[in-house]
Amino acid sequence: MSGLAILGQNVFSGIAIGGVYALLALGIALIYRSTNVTNFAQGDITMLGAYALYILLEQLGLPYPIAFLLAIVVMGIFGWLFQRFVYYPLRNRSFLPVIIATIGAGILFQNVALVVFGSIPRKVNPVFASGGFTVGGVYFDLQYIVILVVTAALFVFQYLFFEHTSLGKKMQATAQDKTMAQLLGIPVALMIAFTFIYSTILGAIGGMLVAPIYFVTNRMGSTLGLKAFAACICGGFGDVRGALIGGIAIGLIEALGAAYIAPVYKDAFPFLLLLVFLLVRPQGIFGEKVSEKA
Amino acid sequence: MMLEMKGVSASYDAVQAIRDVSLEVNEGEIVCLIGANGAGKSTTLKVISGLLRPNAGEVIFEGKQIQKTKPEEIVRLGISHVPEGRRVLPGLTVRENLELGASVRKGLSKADLNKEIEHQYELFPDLGRLRNALGWTLSGGQQQMLGIARGLMARPKMLMMDEPSLGLAPIIVKQVLETTKRISKEFGTTVLLVEQNASMALSISNRGYVMETGRITMSGTSKELLSNPQVNEAYLGGRSRKLKG
Amino acid sequence: MKMNLNNPTLREKFKPSALIAIAICLAVVVLFPIVVTSRYIVNLVILAAASGVAALGLTVCLGYTGLLSMAQAVFYSIGSYAVALCTTRMDIGWWGGMFLGLVLAALMGLFLGFASLKVSGRYLAMVTICVQVVFALVLMNWREVTNGADGISGIGRPWLFTELDDAQKFCWFSLAVLFICVLIIWALKTSKLGRSMRAVRENEMAAECLGVNTLRVKVIAFLICGVLGSLGGSLYASGFLYISPDSFVYQNSVDFLSMVLVGGTDSAFGAVIGASILTFLPEALCDLESLYLVIYGCIIIVVIIFMPDGLWGYVDRFMRRFSKKKMLPEVKQALAVGECDCDEVLHIENIGMHFGGLKALDGVDYAVHKGEIHALIGPNGSGKTTCINVISGIYTPTFGKVTFLGEEITGMKPHIIARKGLTRTFQNLRLFSKLSVYENVLVGSQRAGGSEEEIIDRALAAIEFVGLKDVAYEQCRSLPYGHQKLVELARNLAGKPKLLLLDEPAAGLNESEKEMLGDLLIRIHKMGLTMLLVEHDMSLISKLATKCTVLNFGEKIADGDVDEALTDPQVVEAYLGTKEVSEDDA
Incomplete structure (x- = not known):
């Protein structure tokens, strides 16, 4: 393999995995924008999405599209339950109890998964059985291409939905000013529930996309979730563009760092970058203000 | 009678904000609520629009009790509240802000919506010029205009405006209030206006109420109040009387 | 920590019941490994x-x-x-x-x-x-x-x-x-x-x-x-x-966090309880080990939602029901304020504070002299609170100079300014709401330094002065609003201030409370404390203020005696507005 091909290979896989981080980060960003909640359970929601696909696809033997759609429906319902039982009771408390509750929820999800599925890693088959193809020395895994296509499609959908539908605009209004949204007759509680449902689905889709690449385990979500956070902060919390660019940046840095600096520290690079961001440029790439009011 | 408040008291946590407030607004009137900062004027509006639940008393709108109704439903009944500080949605454009103003109206066709938005642009020419600008880029006066126009998009029976003059230069205050008067005439909209700028508010309204430390202390036609020396008591502790002689 | 048994807080800490508890714990520590021999x-x-x-x-x-x-x-x-x-x-x-x-x-x-x-x-x-x-x-x-x-x-x-x-x-x-x-x-x-x-x-x-x-x-x-x-x-x-x-x-860090949350974060005993429970529980349920993990996740969520103070919080509240009401130590001295050795206490020269394009303050000057109650007034949004924030160091002004007792304090950190004797209250109360009244005032008293004994004496004097002795051990958030305002005042007075900035002290008070506050401020003034007062209530201003500065749109529009300033045509216009709108059919 030539040097250029190695570079191309790493850039390709970095961007693809970065796309998954971006989806998770988008979910975190949307919830943060509309409720000010930092959802530390997003990673574990991803894990549940992967298990949902595993049950429907591998255990019940449903065809891929049906399993995929059914998993989305199930996870959407789950998102509603999550906001009803974790967010809603704590909605008027300060950020600390809410963060801790989402961490607690994450622990709960991991442990439920452990009880139900055990500690043996589960395997999910890729969307296309035929593996991939090689162009110019770079191997293009079809699952990675699926990830890229789905991520791109979801971000386009996100754009169209938020900018060109009435529901999307109502959700934006809710995120920007809840009191004013109420005064305009927008049912704010419902909009927040939608936001949680949508964000949960985004996380779950991320999980379904990586399920064939990683093994599905109850712990798979925690690193994914933390990296999505890193992406979110690098991109400026609550910023849609930021989530996309932050996610891809994290994916690339991880892939390139592993390839050219030290493979064993693959997981460390995103966090080192984030540390630098937090201490040197806390407002993120696009400059949303970080410092919180007392 | 369009709106009636009977003995309403309300508080934020431990702080009692208004006590035993009773007032009436008749159809087609412009009624103003004046008084110094912290007198409870904004709180009164918040109680009417459902943002704050009163601890006692009744709020009756067109014969129906609404003190326990949710804010989003009160909007549907026909009360539109333009809150203090403009509250333009910063990340949406002028046009989107206006569209959301009409979101409570069921069955409004796209064409009618466009027609009404065009009509707002005629009322407020600045907004027409800036229709695609994001909310936060507008100047204070433009945001105030947008707030009012958005409030009108709900086609309310009653429009409540909270301190439209706050932080605006006098010439713009004048524009805003003149527009208010035109709106009331043109659409027959009832207006409940909260203002610190007492002289201006009284000069465009039919009737007025004066609030002091959470209570209504005076009421009457605007003409009466304008010439009442006690009105400035509420603002300057009676100091300007000496000046006027 | 100096161990001095004459120290009143230590005496309070090591009261007999606490000593007994310590002795029991000590006995457990010594005896436990002797009694329990199971290696496991x-x-x-x-x-x-x-x-x-x-x-x-x-x-x-x-x-x-x-x-x-x-x-x-x-x-x-x-x-x-x-x-x-x-x-x-x-x-x-x-x-x-x-x-x-x-x-x-x-x-x-x-x-x-x-x-x-x-x-x-x-x-x-x-x-x-x-x-x-x-x-x-x-x-x-x-x-x-x-x-x-x-x-x-x-x-x-x-x-x-x-x-x-x-x-x-x-x-x-x-x-x-x-x-x-x-x-x-x-x-x-x-x-x-x-x-x-x-x-x-x-x-x-x-x-x-x-x-x-x-x-x-x-x-x-x-x-x-x-x-x-x-x-x-x-x-x-x-x-x-x-x-x-x-x-x-990371998982282990989350475990440690869970321990203090389950036990209760606000007490040393909470950490021990949490650590013990989360160490022994899995062993006790070892047959159900995987199910235990689910229980574990549930416990954390339930505890956070329903028991924000953790298990120890419950025990503590239960014990408090049986303990007798605590009495405040005796007040040993009268309240004192700081001495100013300079006639011009505060001098503000050409202060500007711009937030982006917004000019909250634009070239404001005034001086506060020793022994004055100086009122700073103006309509909503005229820059009064911004001015207080600049003086107390929360904002660094865009330009201009603040001098306190002859020393320039522009741009200094708030705690340094506070230690020089310049102290402030806040418009929307900023109390330490989960701390007791006494503790709130103790924190304020710490500013003037001295030994723990002196800190306590000053705090007690301040509590006595505002008349909150009976509720001194109550949590601040459980007090009625009027009392909370007094706590904030006492907290500032305990630190021997030389200049007190009051940001709308009467906001939210009813007539009788306002009356009381006014009398209290007059008493403080008679003790020789200089004050800068931001207030909307004109009756309070006329009762208290000796001098007055009026702001509008970030600029000074009048300055001088209260009556003079309030009858200034510009001031009247700022407050009542002008009648520019046509009056044809009003």
């Missing part, structure tokens, strides 16, 4: 004690100071590896290793402490997570030092009068360490530092404006957190004689 249980007790010590670090950091750290396993690993390496590879011994661990952990604590200068809240939590993740990977992969995933075995145990070579002796040692740490952290809570920490947790800005160096307090909190984490780690390493990197990952 002894090992669990060592584990619980080690976790308990580390969890105490979070009590200080999260519980007292309100800083969320998710890196306690990092400190734990530092202590563990220091002891492991020093007793196996190097001939430094357990004590040397432990000490080395403490130093390294303290350095790491300093780093996190200074990070809290840059970021706060959830972003600070994220910094700790980053450190945790990176550190865990280093432990796993720096094989030359840590031996990687294989871990280190054959770890030594300390010598303390004798070799603590069997588990029972080491168990005794661990419990003794835990006991000492609990005692220290328990005593810390009501010390000067502990009060400052809890003030920072409750309201950082108010603490800063009362003279608490909030940055220093946060750094110290992380330092203590790190040192205790490391000490716990040292106990853990020698308890099990073997360590590996997978005991020090």
Whole structure:
């Protein structure tokens, strides 16, 4: 393999995995924008999405599209339950109890998964059985291409939905000013529930996309979730563009760092970058203000 | 009678904000609520629009009790509240802000919506010029205009405006209030206006109420109040009387 | 901490009931390893004690100071590896290793402490997570030092009068360490530092404006957190004689967090209870081990939602129902205010404060002289509060100069300005709402310095002065609003102020409360305290103020005697507005 091909290979896989981080980060960003909640359970929601696909696809033997759609429906319902039982009771408390509750929820999800599925890693088959193809020395895994296509499609959908539908605009209004949204007759509680449902689905889709690449385990979500956070902060919390660019940046840095600096520290690079961001440029790439009011 | 408040008291946590407030607004009137900062004027509006639940008393709108109704439903009944500080949605454009103003109206066709938005642009020419600008880029006066126009998009029976003059230069205050008067005439909209700028508010309204430390202390036609020396008591502790002689 | 038994807080702390409790705990520590001989249980007790010590670090950091750290396993690993390496590879011994661990952990604590200068809240939590993740990977992969995933075995145990070579002796040692740490952290809570920490947790800005160096307090909190984490780690390493990197990952940090949350974050006992429960529960339910994990997740969510003060919070409230009502110590002196040796107390020259394009203040001048009650008035949005914020150091002005008692204070930090004797109240009360009235006032009293005894005397005098003696031990948030306002006043008076800035003291008060406040302020004024008063209530202004400055749109429009200023045509216009709108059919 030539040097250029190695570079191309790493850039390709970095961007693809970065796309998954971006989806998770988008979910975190949307919830943060509309409720000010930092959802530390997003990673574990991803894990549940992967298990949902595993049950429907591998255990019940449903065809891929049906399993995929059914998993989305199930996870959407789950998102509603999550906001009803974790967010809603704590909605008027300060950020600390809410963060801790989402961490607690994450622990709960991991442990439920452990009880139900055990500690043996589960395997999910890729969307296309035929593996991939090689162009110019770079191997293009079809699952990675699926990830890229789905991520791109979801971000386009996100754009169209938020900018060109009435529901999307109502959700934006809710995120920007809840009191004013109420005064305009927008049912704010419902909009927040939608936001949680949508964000949960985004996380779950991320999980379904990586399920064939990683093994599905109850712990798979925690690193994914933390990296999505890193992406979110690098991109400026609550910023849609930021989530996309932050996610891809994290994916690339991880892939390139592993390839050219030290493979064993693959997981460390995103966090080192984030540390630098937090201490040197806390407002993120696009400059949303970080410092919180007392 | 369009709106009636009977003995309403309300508080934020431990702080009692208004006590035993009773007032009436008749159809087609412009009624103003004046008084110094912290007198409870904004709180009164918040109680009417459902943002704050009163601890006692009744709020009756067109014969129906609404003190326990949710804010989003009160909007549907026909009360539109333009809150203090403009509250333009910063990340949406002028046009989107206006569209959301009409979101409570069921069955409004796209064409009618466009027609009404065009009509707002005629009322407020600045907004027409800036229709695609994001909310936060507008100047204070433009945001105030947008707030009012958005409030009108709900086609309310009653429009409540909270301190439209706050932080605006006098010439713009004048524009805003003149527009208010035109709106009331043109659409027959009832207006409940909260203002610190007492002289201006009284000069465009039919009737007025004066609030002091959470209570209504005076009421009457605007003409009466304008010439009442006690009105400035509420603002300057009676100091300007000496000046006027 | 100076141990002086004449010290009144120490006397209060070590009252008979507390001494009995301490004696019982001590007896348990001494007897437990003698009575219980099961090797299995002894090992669990060592584990619980080690976790308990580390969890105490979070009590200080999260519980007292309100800083969320998710890196306690990092400190734990530092202590563990220091002891492991020093007793196996190097001939430094357990004590040397432990000490080395403490130093390294303290350095790491300093780093996190200074990070809290840059970021706060959830972003600070994220910094700790980053450190945790990176550190865990280093432990796993720096094989030359840590031996990687294989871990280190054959770890030594300390010598303390004798070799603590069997588990029972080491168990005794661990419990003794835990006991000492609990005692220290328990005593810390009501010390000067502990009060400052809890003030920072409750309201950082108010603490800063009362003279608490909030940055220093946060750094110290992380330092203590790190040192205790490391000490716990040292106990853990020698308890099990073997360590590996997978005991020090993010998950373990979350475990430590769960311990203090379940036990209760605001008390040293909470950490011990939490650590014990989360250590023994899985063993008790070991047949259901996997199900236990679900229960564990549920417990955390349920505790957070329904029991925000943790288990100890419940016990504490239960015990309080039976304890008799606490009495305030006797008031020994009358309230005193600071002496100004300069006639011009405050001088503001050409101050401007621009926020982007908004000119909140634009070239304002005025002076406040000794013994005056100077009113600063103006319509809504005219820049009064901004002005107070500039004077007290919360904002650094865009241009201009603030002089206090002949010394320029422009751009100084609020706590430095506060310590010079310039103190303020806030428009929307910023009380330390979970602290008692007495503690609130003690924090304010600390500003003027002196021994604990002097601090207490001043606080008592201030509480007596505002008439809150009967509710002194109540939590502030349970008081009616009028009383809360008085707490804020007392908190400022206890610190011997030279100049008091009052930002709308009468807002939200009813007529009779306003009357009372007015009388109180007059009494304070008679004691010789200079005040700058921002207020909307004109009756209060006429009652109190001697001089007055009027602002409108960030500029001064009148200055001088109150009556003169209020009849100035420009002022009348600013308040009542002009009648520019056509009057044809009004």
